[in-house]
Amino acid sequence: SITLSNRVKAVKPSPTLAITARAAAMRAAGKDIIGLGAGEPDFDTPDHIKASAVKALDNGFTKYTAVDGIPSLKKAIAQKFKSDNGLDYELKQILVSSGGKQSFYNLAQALLNPGDEVIIPAPYWVSYPDMVLLADGVPVIVEAGQSQNFKITPAQLRAAISDKTRLFVINSPSNPTGAAYSLDELKALGEVLQDYPNVLIATDDMYEHILWNKGGFVNILNARPDFYPRTIVLNGVSKAYSMTGWRIGYCAGPADLIEAMCIIQSQSTSNPTSISQVAAETALTGDQSCIDTMMVEFKKRHDFVVAELNSVDGIDCLPTDGTFYVFPNVEKLLNRLDGIDDDLQFAEYLIEKAGVALVPGSAFGCPGHIRISIATSMANLENALARIKQAV
Ligand code: PLP
Secondary structure, X not given: OOOOOHHHHOOOOOXXXXXXXXXXXXXXXXXXXXXXXXXXXXXXXXXXXXXXXXXXXXXXXXXXXXOOOOHHHHHHHHHHHHHHHOOOOOHHHEEEEOOHHHHHHHHHHHHOOOOOEEEEEEOOOOHHHHHHHHOOOEEEEEEOOXXXXXXXXXXXXXXXXXXXXXXXXXXXXXXXXXXXXXHHHXXXXXXXXXXXXXXXXXXXXXXXXXXXXXXXXXXHHHHOHHHXXXXXXXXXXXXXXXXXXXXXXXXXXXXXXXXXXXHHHXXXXXXXXXXXXXXXXXXXXXXXXXXXXXXXXXHHHXXXXXXXXXXXXXXXXXXXOEOOEEOOEOHHHHHHOOOOOOHHHHHHHHHHHHOXXXXXXXXXXXXXXXXXXXXXXXXXXXXXXXXXXXXX
């Protein structure tokens, strides 16, 4: 057998993609499986976005572009940051990549030296720790359980910072919990960060538009404009415009950091797909009502699923601020069910016995929970909830 690098041996394949693949394989084998594992909206990409891509294709816009993205898309991104977030960026501060995943990957590769620490609140998006490991960095996980609404406290942040800390990652609203930090909570974290000027901050705003909290969307730069020189804002069109397969993410931050990330990109993937860039530009500059249509539907499903879950003895599910996930605590249920000791076994039990595929909380650094994606039809959700109730 082939001896592989220590680097690849240190990481695992994405557990969320694995569960989706497993559900697909079981379905192909004739099993009736309802998938609640998906990390993508179930809606089609809006027609006006698709039409612009078809036009780009017909016009022969099918060649290499600038590595960092076409100027017209970068202008649309700068405009988006200005109007949605009140943030000013020059084009040289913006990098377009093949999905939000590549944006963070570039960041880790450009920023981290061996042993550099990255503070990652848990529950976390599955890819952060592994992308840090792939850059020879050290993930420092700070646990924020349900009792603290899945949000870390300033004291926890302070305790996690060391002289090796290079980066602090905030993802709000969060995959997998759907929890969003308020402006006051971000200000409180800012009080800690102001004592550590060498710590960079990455705010992953991927779910910015899928939000129904009271205060509306805010990130750390809204709370602390003075952190602008050491903050990188990550975002993308995948979730907001149901464009996961198009692979367009973008970020903005200090020009020298963006330039370094662009070097990584230039020696790995080069420019993101030319046609997708045109589509992303249309998404950002065109009619935004497609977002509201999805939002209304997600909220309706959220309300239904949270209420149904909480009606089950042993399941405790917080309502979320946004995203298309809910993250119920099932610890009491695990205590009650014979032969099922943890969330991994519970997820296995549900897929085998109830035909419901979902991701165990352990994948996100939070055992005793499960992540349910509500990015599927109401009919599927009703059916899935009935099956879960039956199974437990
Ligand atoms: N950030 C978060 C928090 C996510 O949940 C995801 C996707 O699951 C991404 C970034 C990356 O999205 P993509 O690479 O599909 O644009």
